Amino acid sequence: MADGTTQPLLRFTGHRHLTSRLVLSTLTGRPVRISQIRPNNVTRQGLQPHEVSFLRLLDAITNGSQIEFGMSGSTLVYRPGLITGSVEGLGASGGIIRHEISRECATRGISWWIVPLCILAPFSKGHVNVVFHGEGCVTSATPAGDLSVDSVRTAILPLYKQFGVERDIELRVLKRSCSPGPGKSAGGEVQLVFNHQVRLPKTLHLLNGGRVKRIRGVAYAIGVGGSNNARMIETARGVLNKFVPDTYIFSDVSSAPLIPTKEKGHPTGKKKGGVGFGLSLVAESSTNCLYSADAASPPEGGITPEDIGKHCAYQLLECIERGGCVEKSAVETVLCLMAMGSEDVGRLALGRDVIGDEDVIQLGRDLREFGGAGWGMRDKGEDSDGIVVSVVGRGVGNVGRKAA
């Protein structure tokens, strides 16, 4: 942007919270300088492949962004441009951006890219249509703690409805893949369509978490037998049916993704990508609040489907126990959208453990750093130990829409 040079750089250090800082930078238009990114790590100094890949994605959906790396990759300067979406001629062909994720990024699930991208998408000038593919595209939950795409679709994307963003949002899973072992490839493929852009998201007031009325879920088996799904579902329902009779878990069995090998003398050779199984559960409360849990088989294997099912069910119960209207994995999305809303105070009840999470606190600090008003917090009272967070919107919203 033209005024990017005049604005002073916001300075951050460390590799943590990288995506949320870059997202906030893009939304607010403030350039950032992030230094000391893993400075002392000998083997993995500087930015990691998945972080570079995210920067490439930002570059693809914005126009006029400037990204500068330091020599060792431990310093990054990012001057954001306008969020244009999948505009022809700027990285998109046929209205679709194809974002390849290399094999080195397979440690992270694809939700690590998708969730921040979804925060940017409502503020884009044009439609957002991105296909993630490649040898590092993992659709399942990962040991690194990323959600599965099913959880993103069923637990994160419905939250946008409360901000008045609901039309033409799709997350298509074209090829599923579990997280592969070290040195192997995943080979999933996911398409995100986000065609509802708004000027300003609506102000949110969510104070009543309600009571859980239904639980849905998706069990996926990729390249392994479908009986694994049945076993996961059986144990998960054994735990959950006591509490919520309206529990139903769908089963999705797909074959392993095939990745072309580039061997000599065998040009059409293919090998299997990440195989495994996993479970994604979503609980919906009477006031349409969502709680989700994810578990998947680790790449090294050796865990029975029963364990995964039980683990996931307990994780869901834990998530519900934390309370509040928004769970931990979705809180960044909700708070960012609230902060980008109109100049009005939105309120959100959160569980004490959710707001006390390190990432959430850091998000609040970063938001203030980017020029937002601080959060107001008070005890919820009413015999619940939650906390009500008041967030004042910036009132700037979608700059691209304003100009258009």
Added chain:
Amino acid sequence: MAPTLGKRKRITREELETSDRSASPSSQSSSSDNEDVQDIFRRAFEAKFKPLGVEPKMQKLEQPEEASAEEEESDDESNWSGLASSSPSTPIQTISPPSTRPKTTHLSKSEKRAFMSSKPPSNTSRSRAPNPTTTTAADPTDEATHLKNDLALQRLLRDSHLLSRTPSSGSTLTGALRHKSTDLHLQTLGARTSIHTQKHMPMSHRKGIVAKAAQREERRRAEARENGVILERVGKVGKKREGKREGGVGGPGVGRMKGGTLELSRRDVRDITGGGGRGGRGKGGRRGKR
């Protein structure tokens, strides 16, 4: 009495046992003190009034076959009846926990599609099935009256904004309001244009006004259609004149003069030569004229 610590009267073991036994239902068969007292009371009552019924009703409720068996026995064994009165008054209920086994209920196809599609699942996927039957069951006469009322209401609303502004002098409108009401009346009777429309203006202005009006009307109709409001029918747009226009005086009888040359269209040529089977009427007319 003053509470003295350590001087409380001890409950003896016998007392404890007897009180325990009278309370517990398991010791019904033995003839305890409690039963004796009740028996005495009962006998005194029966001496004064009628003899009591042998069996209380409560027992019958929970186990009828046993109760009937006891009734037969009670004739020869009068002591036995004490058992029933000391039995617990509330019937024993067996509550089994809801089975934690997954039930084999299957969700409907539509619900599966709603959840497993690529779109985020909507919250209103349920309770959609029973609606259409009720709407079709509504009788058509009702629909017709609704339509009629709707139109009448619209007519009222159209004039009401004039009526609301009138001073309370009655039905006579004055000044601009009178003109407006006349205008409305004329329009309802089928006038093409309002009497307030400006006649003379630059062409670009007129075009703009017309385009804007058309756009506004279209938007209004679209919104009404979305909201389910029934609007008035679209008025007949002035019909395009069909057929040949009367040419000016001194023009050519056939074809068009353009750039100093007489241009004949294909149709004109066909008319002149009379070739082709079609257009007999036009051909005949022309022939007669010339």
